[in-house]
Amino acid sequence: MSKQIKVALIGNPNTGKTSVFNQLTGLKQKVGNYPGITVEKKEGVCKLPRGVKAHILDLPGTYSLNTTSLDESVVVELLLNKNDKDFPDVAVVISDVENLKRNLLLFTQIKDLKIPVILVINMADRMSRTGISLDIELLEEKLDTKIALVSTRKGTGIDRIKELIADYKNLSISPNVDTTVIAPDYFDKLKATFPKEDLYKLWLVITQDVNFMPIEKNPITIAASFATKSKSELKRLQQKETILRYQFINGILKQAYKVDINAAKGLRATLDKVLTHKIFGYLIFFVILLTIFQAIYDWSSYPMDFIDESFASASEWVKDTLPPGVFTNLIAEGILAGIGGIVIFIPQIAFLFLFIALLEESGYMSRVVFLMDKLMRPFGLSGKSVVPLISGTACAIPAIMATRTIENWKERLITILVTPFTTCSARLPVYLIIIALVIPEGRFLGLSYQALTLMLLYLMGFGAAILSAMILNKIMKIKSKTFFVMEMPNYKLPLIKNVVYTVWEKTKSFVLGAGKIILAISIILWFLGSNGFSDDFENAESIVTEQIKTQGFSDFNKSNIESSMASYKLELQDSLNQKVYALDQAAISDSLKTKEMALNEKATNQEIASYKLENSYMGYMGKAIEPVVRPLGYDWKIGIAVLTSFAAREVFVGTLATIYSVGSDEEDTIKNRMAAEMDPKTKKPLFNLASGISLLLFYAFAMQCMSTLAIVKRETNTWKWPAAQLVFMSLFAYIVALIAYQILK
Amino acid sequence: MITTVAQLRRGQKGIIKEFADGILPIKLLELGCLPGNEIELVQVAPLKDPIYINVNGTHIAIRRSMAALIELEIIEDSPL
Numbered sequence: 001m002s003k004q005i006k007v008a009l010i011g012n013p014n015t016g017k018t019s020v021f022n023q024l025t026g027l028k029q030k031v032g033n034y035p036g037i038t039v040e041k042k043e044g045v046c047k048l049p050r051g052v053k054a055h056i057l058d059l060p061g062t063y064s065l066n067t068t069s070l071d072e073s074v075v076v077e078l079l080l081n082k083n084d085k086d087f088p089d090v091a092v093v094i095s096d097v098e099n100l101k102r103n104l105l106l107f108t109q110i111k112d113l114k115i116p117v118i119l120v121i122n123m124a125d126r127m128s129r130t131g132i133s134l135d136i137e138l139l140e141e142k143l144d145t146k147i148a149l150v151s152t153r154k155g156t157g158i159d160r161i162k163e164l165i166a167d168y169k170n171l172s173i174s175p176n177v178d179t180t181v182i183a184p185d186y187f188d189k190l191k192a193t194f195p196k197e198d199l200y201k202l203w204l205v206i207t208q209d210v211n212f213m214p215i216e217k218n219p220i221t222i223a224a225s226f227a228t229k230s231k232s233e234l235k236r237l238q239q240k241e242t243i244l245r246y247q248f249i250n251g252i253l254k255q256a257y258k259v260d261i262n263a264a265k266g267l268r269a270t271l272d273k274v275l276t277h278k279i280f281g282y283l284i285f286f287v288i289l290l291t292i293f294q295a296i297y298d299w300s301s302y303p304m305d306f307i308d309e310s311f312a313s314a315s316e317w318v319k320d321t322l323p324p325g326v327f328t329n330l331i332a333e334g335i336l337a338g339i340g341g342i343v344i345f346i347p348q349i350a351f352l353f354l355f356i357a358l359l360e361e362s363g364y365m366s367r368v369v370f371l372m373d374k375l376m377r378p379f380g381l382s383g384k385s386v387v388p389l390i391s392g393t394a395c396a397i398p399a400i401m402a403t404r405t406i407e408n409w410k411e412r413l414i415t416i417l418v419t420p421f422t423t424c425s426a427r428l429p430v431y432l433i434i435i436a437l438v439i440p441e442g443r444f445l446g447l448s449y450q451a452l453t454l455m456l457l458y459l460m461g462f463g464a465a466i467l468s469a470m471i472l473n474k475i476m477k478i479k480s481k482t483f484f485v486m487e488m489p490n491y492k493l494p495l496i497k498n499v500v501y502t503v504w505e506k507t508k509s510f511v512l513g514a515g516k517i518i519l520a521i522s523i524i525l526w527f528l529g530s531n532g533f534s535d536d537f538e539n540a541e542s543i544v545t546e547q548i549k550t551q552g553f554s555d556f557n558k559s560n561i562e563s564s565m566a567s568y569k570l571e572l573q574d575s576l577n578q579k580v581y582a583l584d585q586a587a588i589s590d591s592l593k594t595k596e597m598a599l600n601e602k603a604t605n606q607e608i609a610s611y612k613l614e615n616s617y618m619g620y621m622g623k624a625i626e627p628v629v630r631p632l633g634y635d636w637k638i639g640i641a642v643l644t645s646f647a648a649r650e651v652f653v654g655t656l657a658t659i660y661s662v663g664s665d666e667e668d669t670i671k672n673r674m675a676a677e678m679d680p681k682t683k684k685p686l687f688n689l690a691s692g693i694s695l696l697l698f699y700a701f702a703m704q705c706m707s708t709l710a711i712v713k714r715e716t717n718t719w720k721w722p723a724a725q726l727v728f729m730s731l732f733a734y735i736v737a738l739i740a741y742q743i744l745k
Numbered sequence: 746m747i748t749t750v751a752q753l754r755r756g757q758k759g760i761i762k763e764f765a766d767g768i769l770p771i772k773l774l775e776l777g778c779l780p781g782n783e784i785e786l787v788q789v790a791p792l793k794d795p796i797y798i799n800v801n802g803t804h805i806a807i808r809r810s811m812a813a814l815i816e817l818e819i820i821e822d823s824p825l
Contacts, residue, residue: 064775102777102803235771242774268804269787278791370806374792484811485772488797488804 004045005054006086007165010075010110011094012103013061014363014489016122019152020094021058022501024161031505039074040404048166057086063102065109066238067208069407076208079113080201090116090168092161096123097132098490100257104143104249105242108176111145112200116171118146118164125151135256142252144172153495177248179203182240207234271491275367285368289390292355296394297425300347307347311340329530330523338522341648342515345397345707349510350503352391352398356405357502359387361494365405366486373484379466380473382411389415389465392422393458396708400715401506410478416715417725418469420708421701423461426649430699431457433653437674438692457700464701510711517710525647528617537615544608556660556676557603561596568595609658618643632698632734633691633741635679645704652699690744694737702733748819750798750812753786759817760784761800768814777801784817 011017021029025044032041042058059078060071067073078084079091091110095103100121111117119139127133140147146164150157164171179200180187190202274280315332322328359365369383376385384406392399399419406412423431431454439450536543552558572591576583583591613619622640629639641655653670660673677686703709709722716722753759763780777800778784787804788797794809 063772066771066775068770068772099803101801102775105775238771239774242771243779246777246779272788272797276788276790276797281791366806370788370790370795370797373806373808374790374794484795484806484808485770485776486795486806487776488806490804 003053005048005052005165005168006089007046007054007056008078008086008088008091009056009058009094010091010106011061011120012063012096012099012106014487015061015094015096015099015103016152017058017061017094018501019495019498020092020120020122020150020158020161021056022497023152023155023158024054024056029501029505031509039071046162046165048162050166052166054162054165057088062106064106064242065204066242070409071407073208076204079110079115080204088115090118090165090171092118092120092165094120094122097121097127097134098123098130101246101249101253104253105245107143107145108245108248111143112175112177112179113204114173114175114198116168116173118148118161118168118171119143120148120150120157120161122150122152124149124157125154131259133258138256139252142256143176144174146171175200177245179241179244182237182244186237207238268490272367272488275364276370281367281371285371288355288359289387292352292387292391293394295351295355296348296391296398300351300394303347304344307340307344311336311343315340330526333530334523334526335519337526338519341522341707342511342518345395345510346507348395349398349401350507352394352402353503353506354499356387356402357499358494360405361492361498363489363491366488369486370488379469380411380414381469382406382408382415385411385415388419389422389462392419392424392465393461395424395426396420396422396705397510397711398506400708400711401510403715410473410476413478413716413721414469414472414476416712417472417721418465420703420705420725420729421461421465421468423458423700424649424705426705427457427699429650430645430652431696433671433674434687434692434695436671437687438689453696457696460700509714515710517713518707521706521710522647525618525644528621529613529644530616532612532616532619534615537612540612540615541608544611545604548604548607553600553603554607556673557607561599561603564599565592565596568592606658610660613640613655613658631741632694632737633688633745634695635686637677638686638691638695642698642704645699646706648707649699649704690741693744694741697740698733698737700733701729701736703729747816750784750786750796750807750815750817751809753784753817753819755786755789757819758783758785759819762816762818764814764816769811773805773807773811776805777803778815783820784815 009017009021021042021044024046029042029044032043039060044056044058046054046056048054059075062072062075065072065076065079067076078086078088081087093103093107093110095107107117107119121134134149136147136149146167148157148160148164150161152158187199187203191199194202275284315336318332318336319328322331356365359368365384368386372383372386376383381389385403387405388399388402391402396419399422400416403412403415403419406415435450435453439453442449444452532538553561569592572588576588618640619636621643622636625639625643626634626636629635629642634642637656637659640659641652644655645652656674657670660670660677674687675685678684679686703726709726712722712725713719748759750759761778761780761782761784769778779801782801784798784800786796787799790796790806795806796809796812797804797806798812
């Protein structure tokens with residue numbers, strides 16, 4: 001490891017820094033977070049000529065070393081701290097040929113830190129189209145560095161970067177600009193106080209906090225106690241420094257950089273006119289959103305169904321193949337179901353990030369922010385919050401991951417916190433079955449009540465998200481810069497390679513990050529549902545069999561078997577009448593007997609499963625929380641279903657099927673069974689309008705998704721926010737459901 | 746009356762005048778918003794805010810409130 005050359009990639013956003021990183025490292029990348037903060041840390045290894053290797057660190061994009069955001073302070077802290085294990089042997093500054101002037105500002109600052117620097121001028125393929133000509137030799141001489149002219153699109157110039165890195169010891173480390181001229185007296189005093197320190201480094205340390213309050217920061221040894229100047233004075237000096245640097249850069253570029261103005265413009269102006277147009281702009285964005293929505297909601301259902309079936313059959317296979325026992329059940333119902341619960345999200349995540357990568361790469365995302373910023377501002381959200389909020393209607397997990405594009409931490413946090421309110425697709429099965437049960441059929445202005453209810457639930461989700469964003473915006477005291485300066489990058493054709501890397505990386509980070517937590521919780525839920533401490537649980541099979549012998553099946557199962565038998569008889573008679581096959585009387589009664597036995601066995605198994613669940617830990621928990629859910633109109637059975645819904649909301653239906661001992665594959669049967677369930681005290685249907693609405697509202701607002709909690713933990717790097725979401729959303733849901741039930745009952 | 750970037754019409758250009766220290770965020774200066782540089786209003790968002798400018802060859806979007814802080818001298822007879 002120690003033989004590797006440590007390289008840091010630094011550059012303005014939108015210069016193709018990530019493309020350079022991808023080309024240098026290939027798939028040998030590691031993506032993580034900087035300790036304690038949510039800034040993404042990307043590392044990789046690159047093979048250089050002559051068998052040398054380089055460790056490449058892709059630093060967050062920054063416009064200068066004057067920190068105004070967490071991302072930028074990561075860069076500055078690393079460059080100021082010689083003892084950091086990532087401190088670079090050589091810095092590679094990536095610039096874009098069209099914005100060279102602005103990019104050089106950062107270059108000169110790094111150069112002045114006396115770190116060996118290589119300048120990469122990217123997007124060389126655009127030079128002829130934009131009428132730019134460069135005198136590389138002159139630039140190298142004036143900037144006192146080595147330059148690699150690169151086109152990541154065409155893949156040229158990468159070898160030159162590698163050679164320059166391998167040769168980094170020959171780079172000059174003398175500074176470009178003498179900053180001390182902006183305030184000679186001040187710098188003289190500094191030098192007198194800290195004779196051993198580098199003046200420019202000191203200057204950066206002192207000014208680090210002027211524009212920005214980092215949330216968490218490693219203390220740097222030379223404290224900013226040298227406060228002989230006020231903040232506003234320091235700011236003024238920073239301005240002076242910026243002007244000084246631009247003077248230096250302009251002087252050089254005048255000789256070495258020529259633009260033929262007539263060759264430029266064109267496409268950008270035309271596209272901007274259409275994409276930010278007051279009608280077409282929104283229309284195009286709307287169509288793009290619809291496509292994304294369609295992809296997550298509809299297209300991804302094919303791979304998702306396939307994954308669902310594959311894991312179900314894998315689970316069956318394990319049960320059939322391995323000897324029965326706790327271990328087999330753990331694998332089949334705990335681990336496999338848990339992994340299935342992770343893998344099932346992959347299609348949605350991949351689709352969403354495919355689109356997001358395309359939008360980001362092409363430069364369109366900035367236009368979206370431009371269009372939506374004013375609309376979202378009153379709610380403390382950014383134009384960039386739109387995509388996460390909308391994709392939350394499919395699934396909150398990819399949506400929350402998509403908030404990474406929001407640079408402002410407060411806006412991002414608010415977006416993360418409110419996104420789970422939007423109606424995700426997992427709520428749909430619950431909504432559908434309860435609406436079918438309790439909302440009367442009938443029409444209002446030609447629209448069915450049931451459809452209206454569903455729409456209302458969607459609207460309520462959005463409303464809750466927007467409202468809570470507004471409240472959070474008011475009460476959260478997070479220091480983050482309110483100013484809004486956003487670069488509008490040029491339009492580019494997305495590089496397939498970069499898109500693929502993004503999709504791959506996001507999917508991987510979900511599976512490895514949130515996946516662990518999801519797996520752990522689903523194993524716990526499995527354990528609670530399939531284990532019990534009482535004798536009743538241990539002897540469930542014999543108790544239930546005995547019960548059936550003496551008292552017969554439960555009323556519902558009895559009538560269910562009767563009706564099944566009756567229809568089977570009719571069917572049989574029909575086929576006999578139509579002479580499909582000819583049977584004698586004995587064969588008919590045989591066939592009827594077999595059918596009845598099969599039905600009986602199924603009913604027995606269902607009643608055993610039901611009895612077991614009732615007496616499992618989960619069952620006891622359901623009974624324990626009955627006093628809590630009683631005021632909402634639920635009994636302990638619904639209580640259990642609400643608890644297991646924590647794994648994923650759609651589990652509600654499956655759990656009720658198990659408790660009511662009906663097969664979960666027959667949706668109509670579940671509905672009929674639910675409709676037949678009576679309140680033991682009032683002798684009225686348990687699922688009535690009041691309890692139904694109460695359930696719908698509870699599911700609309702409660703935070704019942706461990707996967708979402710896991711991803712929020714991952715994205716915010718603390719359990720604080722997911723815990724707050726769990727408590728507040730569930731409490732809110734409880735209160736709303738309580739009020740609804742008490743009014744309607 | 747003082748003319749600022751917020752008053753520019755689409756396609757109009759101006760030269761940034763000297764401005765008082767410390768008003769504008771350093772980020773804006775880094776992107777080239779410095780006295781003497783030319784600034785052009787490229788687009789206005791449909792709801793009048795934010796605005797999209799080209800300063801010194803860099804295309805950036807800023808909010809109207811910030812634009813009102815940048816004083817300039819309008820270059821007249823700019824073709825629309």
